[in-house]
Every structure is written in C-alpha cells, then in structure tokens.
C-alpha cells in the first residue's frame with residue numbers, strides 16, 4: 001500500500017531533457033484490471049488475464065478477492081506487456097467472510113465496486129483506506145446499496161473506515177444515477193449479480209462502460225437500451241452464473257495521457273504510444289487536444305479484450321486554448337490534471353466548467369492543480385466548477401516547487417510533465433503515489449531521455 005509516513009516521502013525534480021521520441025507501451029487499464037479480477041473471482045473455474053495492471057490499486061482488489069475466497073496469482077514474471085494472472089473463482093453467491101479488514105489503500109474504485117459485491121452476499125466486511133481515500137464520499141454507493149438491503153456503519157461524513165453487512169437475499173432496485181459515476185453504476189450492477197430478479201440502472205449521462213461489456217463477456221444476462229434523449233437503461237438479471245474467461249487488458253488511456261501531453265508540449269517530440277484503449281467513454285482527452293491543435297494519429301486500430309485499441313503517434317504541436325465542452329467531462333474525468341498542463345502552454349485562454357466531481361477524487365484536483373500550476377509559474381484562476389488558464393503560447397513554464405501532491409498519483413504525474421516543459425524544472429514533493437496506477441511511469445520517462 002502507499003506509505004503515508006511523511007518521513008518516507010520521495011521527492012524528485014523533473015526537468016526538460018530534450019524531445020520525446022521512439023515507442024513506448026503503457027501498462028494495462030486500471031478500470032478494466034479491477035473488473036477482470038472481480039468477475040474472474042466470481043466465475044467458477046480458471047480465468048486467465050494477460051496485461052493486468054500491477055499497480056497498488058489493482059493489487060488491493062486482488063488481495064480483497066483472495067480474502068473472500070478466490071485464488072488470484074501472477075504466473076511468471078511480469079514484462080513489458082504487464083502481468084499474466086490466473087484466477088480461480090468461487091462463484092456468484094459464494095464469496096467468503098473476510099477474516100480481517102479489507103485494506104483498500106488509495107483505491108476508490110476497489111472500495112466502491114467491492115462494496116457492491118459484498119452488499120448482496122451474506123457476509124460482513126470492514127473497509128479501510130489511506131488518508132486520501134478516508135476523506136472520499138461513500139454516500140453515493142451507500143444510498144443505492146441500502147435500498148437493496150445492505151446495512152452500513154460508516155465514519156462521520158459517510159467515509160471510511162466503514163462496516164458493511166450484506167443482504168441475503170438482496171432486493172432488486174431501479175436506480176437513476178444522481179451523479180455521472182461509473183463506480184456507482186458498477187457497484188449497483190455488481191450487487192445485482194447476486195440479487196434475484198432484475199436490477200435496473202438509469203444512466204442519464206454515459207460513463208465508462210467496461211462493467212457492462214465485461215459482464216456480458218462473462219455470460220451475465222445484461223441488456224442496454226438507449227432512449228431518444230441518450231439516457232441508458234441497463235438491466236442485469238441475478239442470480240447470474242459467470243463463465244471463466246481468457247482475457248487481455250488493453251493499455252490505459254489515462255496513463256497514456258501524460259505521455260500524449262508531454263509529446264505535444266516538448267519541441268521536436270514524435271512519440272508512438274502502443275496499445276492504447278480508445279473506448280469512446282474514455283477518449284475525451286484526445287478529442288479535446290485535437291480541437292486545441294494537437295497532432296495525434298491513430299495507427300493500426302484493432303480490438304483487444306472486447307475494447308477498441310490503437311497505437312497513437314503524437315507529434316509536438318502548437319496548441320490553442322479553448323472553452324472545453326462540459327459534456328465531454330465524463331469521458332476524460334481522470335485526464336483534467338494533464339489537460340490543465342497542456343492548457344498552461346497553449347496560446348490564449350482555456351476555460352473548463354462542470355467539473356465539480358474533480359473535487360472528490362484522490363485529492364481536490366481543481367484546488368491542488370491551481371496551486372501546483374501557479375507554483376510552476378502558470379497563470380491560473382480557480383472557479384467553483386473549473387479552472388481558467390492563460391497559456392504561455394508555447395514558451396516553457398518558469399518551473400518551481402516543491403509541489404504538494406496530496407497522495408494523488410495524477411497530480412504527481414501531471415506536474416512531472418509540466419517539469420519537462422519548464423525552464424528550471426518542477427519539483428514534486430512525493431513520487432510514491434505514482435505506483436498506485438502507473439508503477440513504470442518514471443522508468444518509461446527516463447528511458448525516453450537516454
């Protein structure tokens with residue numbers, strides 16, 4: 001788990017080091033890796049997952065599935081393409097009572113999705129996490145899962161540590177998502193797996209659909225209807241029987257984001273990022289950067305693990321500030337810190353709105369990025385639901401730091417990229433959180449500048 005002892009902090013100054021050229025491959029998708037482990041753990045028999053992200057968040061999910069009876073182990077050494085894992089599942093309805101608290105580390109996705117799984121099993125689980133996760137709101141999953149019959153005792157403010165007593169049998173519900181959240185949607189769908197009858201989600205604003213795709217792939221009866229206004233009605237029939245699978249996890253577009261932005265910003269760059277997932281519910285950043293003038297080409301489009309994938313060829317580009325359409329926010333919700341860095345070097349003003357959700361991520365990403373970019377010499381103003389950034393028109397940022405990353409991996413990586421596009425470098429106060437989602441980030445970066 002991410003160490004939270006401040007005396008162990010690992011600071012680093014990231015400096016300009018010439019163009020980014022060549023070819024890299026980013027690790028497996030975090031969202032898909034969590035779901036692959038969870039569904040494999042619920043399918044009776046042996047599933048094989050290749051390209052699994054071996055970041056701390058996903059390892060927290062693996063440990064929790066083991067604590068509830070599944071076997072999940074890496075086979076062989078992990079390599080450039082990630083880990084090859086074997087999972088022996090217990091079957092829907094057969095998760096075992098964990099003997100100790102489930103330590104979720106920094107991972108909101110592990111927490112909220114596993115709360116869904118536990119909610120419809122006759123077991124009780126205690127969820128704990130690090131200082132960042134223990135501040136994040138859980139009421140959004142407590143609400144629907146309570147309607148299904150689960151019982152919660154949370155810490156003040158509906159946060160972790162939290163005790164959850166599952167319902168048996170749980171009650172199927174029809175639930176309209178009050179926030180655009182794939183985690184809430186997925187928690188209810190996963191609870192629906194072991195709930196007799198049909199559980200229905202009404203999703204007015206589409207969010208990442210990996211759960212739906214993968215549940216269908218594992219053989220669950222799941223249907224999606226789309227209304228004339230775009231609202232999605234997702235139905236799952238419990239008590240489902242899942243069939244074990246062999247699957248390959250595509251590269252994570254949210255990890256690729258840092259290298260895409262770096263290659264656009266650093267003069268002379270021409271970088272290929274291989275095997276990037278391009279599911280339309282995740283690809284908002286690429287569309288926005290293209291709108292700003294970014295040269296990003298898709299090479300060799302194909303399908304990997306039921307998801308669209310391509311290699312991205314990214315060339316240094318002169319970017320222009322824009323008003324970002326708030327409707328794209330769900331399809332790039334984790335990429336705003338990287339976009340803010342791109343905006344800081346664009347020509348003119350970039351305005352973002354509708355981003356209230358960024359305040360409840362691993363850190364308050366609006367406040368933390370406003371402070372961090374200002375410390376690096378960018379011109380930023382913070383509003384309630386977004387940032388306004390006046391770009392340099394391509395000139396490097398002055399640089400500065402140390403930047404407080406607040407246990408947030410994406411703040412650390414975004415400001416590392418800002419350092420590559422700065423005159424004096426940017427010092428990040430702690431690089432340890434990067435291991436939650438992208439343990440090879442620094443070695444890939446260092447490898448490019450040799």
Ligand code: S3P
Nearest residue numbers: 031109180181182183184333334
């Ligand atoms: C995720 C959903 C998003 C995203 C998170 C991963 C998922 O969270 O920010 O990193 O895997 O379902 P929300 O559901 O809170 O938007």
